[in-house]
Amino acid sequence: MKQNEISSKINKIDRELLVLLQERMGLALRSKKFQETYDDVQSEENVLERVNRMNLDLVKSSFSRQLLKTIIDESKRLQDEDRQLVAFQGEHGAYGEVASRKLVPNGAYIPCLEFIDVFRGVEDGHFDLGVVPVENSLEGAVTQVNDLLTTTALKVIGEVKVVVNHCLLATEATDYREIRVVYSHPQALAQCRDFLMRNKLEPRPYYDTAGAAKMLARENPKAAAAIASALCGELYDLEIIKEGIEDGPSNSTRFLLLSRDASTAKRDKTSIIFAVAHEAGQLYGVLQLFAEANINLTRISSMPLRSDPSNYSFFLDFEGSEEDASVADVLQKMSQMTIALKNLGSYPAYKGEA
Amino acid sequence: MKNLKLTVRETTQRTIINVADVAFGRDFVVIAGPCSIESESQILKTARAVKSAGADMLRGGAFKPRTSPYAFQGLGLRGLKLLAQAGQETGLPIITEVIDPRDVSWVAEFADVLQIGTRNMQNFSLLKEVGQSSRPVLLKRGMHSTLEEWLNCAEYILSEGNPNVILCERGIRTFEKYTRNTLDLSAVPAIKALTHLPIIIDPTHSTGRVHLIGPMSLAAVAAGADGIIVEVHHKPEEALCDADQALTPAIFADIMGRLRPLRSFMDNLPA
Numbered sequence: 133m134k135q136n137e138i139s140s141k142i143n144k145i146d147r148e149l150l151v152l153l154q155e156r157m158g159l160a161l162r163s164k165k166f167q168e169t170y171d172d173v174q175s176e177e178n179v180l181e182r183v184n185r186m187n188l189d190l191v192k193s194s195f196s197r198q199l200l201k202t203i204i205d206e207s208k209r210l211q212d213e214d215r216q217l218v219a220f221q222g223e224h225g226a227y228g229e230v231a232s233r234k235l236v237p238n239g240a241y242i243p244c245l246e247f248i249d250v251f252r253g254v255e256d257g258h259f260d261l262g263v264v265p266v267e268n269s270l271e272g273a274v275t276q277v278n279d280l281l282t283t284t285a286l287k288v289i290g291e292v293k294v295v296v297n298h299c300l301l302a303t304e305a306t307d308y309r310e311i312r313v314v315y316s317h318p319q320a321l322a323q324c325r326d327f328l329m330r331n332k333l334e335p336r337p338y339y340d341t342a343g344a345a346k347m348l349a350r351e352n353p354k355a356a357a358a359i360a361s362a363l364c365g366e367l368y369d370l371e372i373i374k375e376g377i378e379d380g381p382s383n384s385t386r387f388l389l390l391s392r393d394a395s396t397a398k399r400d401k402t403s404i405i406f407a408v409a410h411e412a413g414q415l416y417g418v419l420q421l422f423a424e425a426n427i428n429l430t431r432i433s434s435m436p437l438r439s440d441p442s443n444y445s446f447f448l449d450f451e452g453s454e455e456d457a458s459v460a461d462v463l464q465k466m467s468q469m470t471i472a473l474k475n476l477g478s479y480p481a482y483k484g485e486a
Numbered sequence: 487m488k489n490l491k492l493t494v495r496e497t498t499q500r501t502i503i504n505v506a507d508v509a510f511g512r513d514f515v516v517i518a519g520p521c522s523i524e525s526e527s528q529i530l531k532t533a534r535a536v537k538s539a540g541a542d543m544l545r546g547g548a549f550k551p552r553t554s555p556y557a558f559q560g561l562g563l564r565g566l567k568l569l570a571q572a573g574q575e576t577g578l579p580i581i582t583e584v585i586d587p588r589d590v591s592w593v594a595e596f597a598d599v600l601q602i603g604t605r606n607m608q609n610f611s612l613l614k615e616v617g618q619s620s621r622p623v624l625l626k627r628g629m630h631s632t633l634e635e636w637l638n639c640a641e642y643i644l645s646e647g648n649p650n651v652i653l654c655e656r657g658i659r660t661f662e663k664y665t666r667n668t669l670d671l672s673a674v675p676a677i678k679a680l681t682h683l684p685i686i687i688d689p690t691h692s693t694g695r696v697h698l699i700g701p702m703s704l705a706a707v708a709a710g711a712d713g714i715i716v717e718v719h720h721k722p723e724e725a726l727c728d729a730d731q732a733l734t735p736a737i738f739a740d741i742m743g744r745l746r747p748l749r750s751f752m753d754n755l756p757a
Binding site: 308 | 588
């Protein structure tokens with residue numbers, strides 16, 4: 133091994149240690165939700181005891197004890213901070229985390245494998261809040277999430293739009309001229325097809341954009357890059373070779389913030405889901421209520437019912453809060469005209485960019 | 487001038503190359519900026535200064551072909567990103583030199599125009615690579631090259647499918663030592679008679695002396711050139727390369743004040 137190969141391996145290991153620490157701290161925060169009094173003293177002794185049994189000649193047990201003690205102390209400090217646990221789907225750095233950071237600036241952001249893990253986790257009290265994508269400006273509704281919304285008891289308490297800004301990321305040790313393969317979610321690869329072709333780069337599908345960035349940071353495969361958010365560049369210490377590499381005009385994804393309790397903020401937007409009987413004029417009748425009450429609809433979308441594919445759920449977002457007299461009146465009339473009506477809640481409308 | 491099928495062809499139509507809002511071959515295009523990109527503040531300050539003096543495009547080197555391997559070699563990709571940022575902030579399109587065929591597609595991701603420097607004029611693998619790019623190419627004349635050799639290099643680029651070549655006369659080596667090179671102004675009408683491609687003048691490298699740059703810029707207008715490319719640094723005494731030939735923003739603004747009126751005067755002369 134040459135000198136520069138050795139130092140790049142050391143860098144890689146240091147980076148990996150930090151990524152693992154991030155995961156460890158997230159787990160420590162989650163464990164707090166399971167125990168009333170977290171008995172770290174007991175487990176701390178177990179951990180330190182185990183250190184004595186490991187016999188590493190270069191890592192002295194006195195050093196590892198000290199190191200683990202520092203880590204455990206830091207994790208206790210984090211547990212005492214009482215940050216809100218915000219669950220999102222994907223790995224750290226996913227666009228879901230970008231949305232979570234915008235919605236809950238001082239949270240602890242917890243990655244989940246599936247959307248259902250976000251919903252169940254919040255419902256069961258393992259997380260305080262959940263953030264899920266509901267629609268994309270290019271791809272339309274996120275069906276899995278919309279499906280879960282029809283059955284959940286959670287309330288929508290906020291929304292945000294995140295502009296998708298794909299970045300080409302590589303480790304510092306990678307010479308950009310030697311990049312040949314690019315890992316990312318198939319959707320992200322498709323959105324950057326021209327860029328990849330122009331630069332003669334081979335797309336390699338990966339399960340997640342942030343997952344690809346994480347893999348790059350941990351394994352540092354030769355001649356490889358990833359397409360992911362700029363946040364991933366920060367989290368995994370990757371260099372941004374180029375920002376905004378998507379071919380088309382920028383697209384955005386709308387995320388909802390879910391909670392067990394309704395919003396207490398100043399609310400001016402509401403989301404509902406309903407189904408009507410399969411009879412002429414039923415849907416028209418419902419929409420007419422909104423027209424007559426002069427309520428502006430901001431989203432209308434339909435999805436076949438899982439239980440009865442011949443019938444549909446309608447997703448409706450509109451301006452105004454359920455506390456407004458006109459809205460309450462429409463909802464009251466609707467409940468008699470529909471076979472199912474679910475009020476997801478009222479929340480402050482997103483006023484930012486995108 | 488045999489075998490220059492694309493560069494020397496019978497046509498009355500001059501090639502017009504559009505870069506953002508400017509058109510090489512129609513407008514008098516002024517490209518200005520530092521020799522190399524040194525830092526965020528240096529490139530931003532210089533970009534703002536040349537923009538307010540009326541420049542059309544921003545130049546700046548990220549990859550520098552230096553005579554000595556120990557001289558400052560440029561910031562590379564980081565420099566490119568800074569140049570792109572300065573271009574975006576000022577609204578000026580950007581041009582930068584590419585010296586390695588492996589860099590061409592990457593430089594094209596950031597720059598609006600690719601520059602081939604005098605030392606690389608006959609780097610044929612590099613010419614073929616930029617010939618496959620979708621970006622216009624500014625081809626500088628080799629410091630020892632004849633017009634025919636130069637046009638053959640343009641032919642390399644055109645024959646690869648890139649029709650957008652801008653020629654740039656930057657001085658040739660002669661017996662004269664007072665100036666860094668000798669500006670061959672006659673190349674402007676000669677090139678215009680021989681080809682349909684636009685040609686601009688580099689009064690900085692051809693003279694290497696600040697006080698000669700203004701007069702030679704005006705001479706370029708009078709000779710019928712399609713533009714100039716000049717080195718401007720917000721603080722020339724601090725420049726990491728070519729410090730003694732960079733214009734201050736004040737001198738540049740002064741030259742610009744005379745350049746545009748001379749061009750309209752020339753346009754109104756009887757044919």
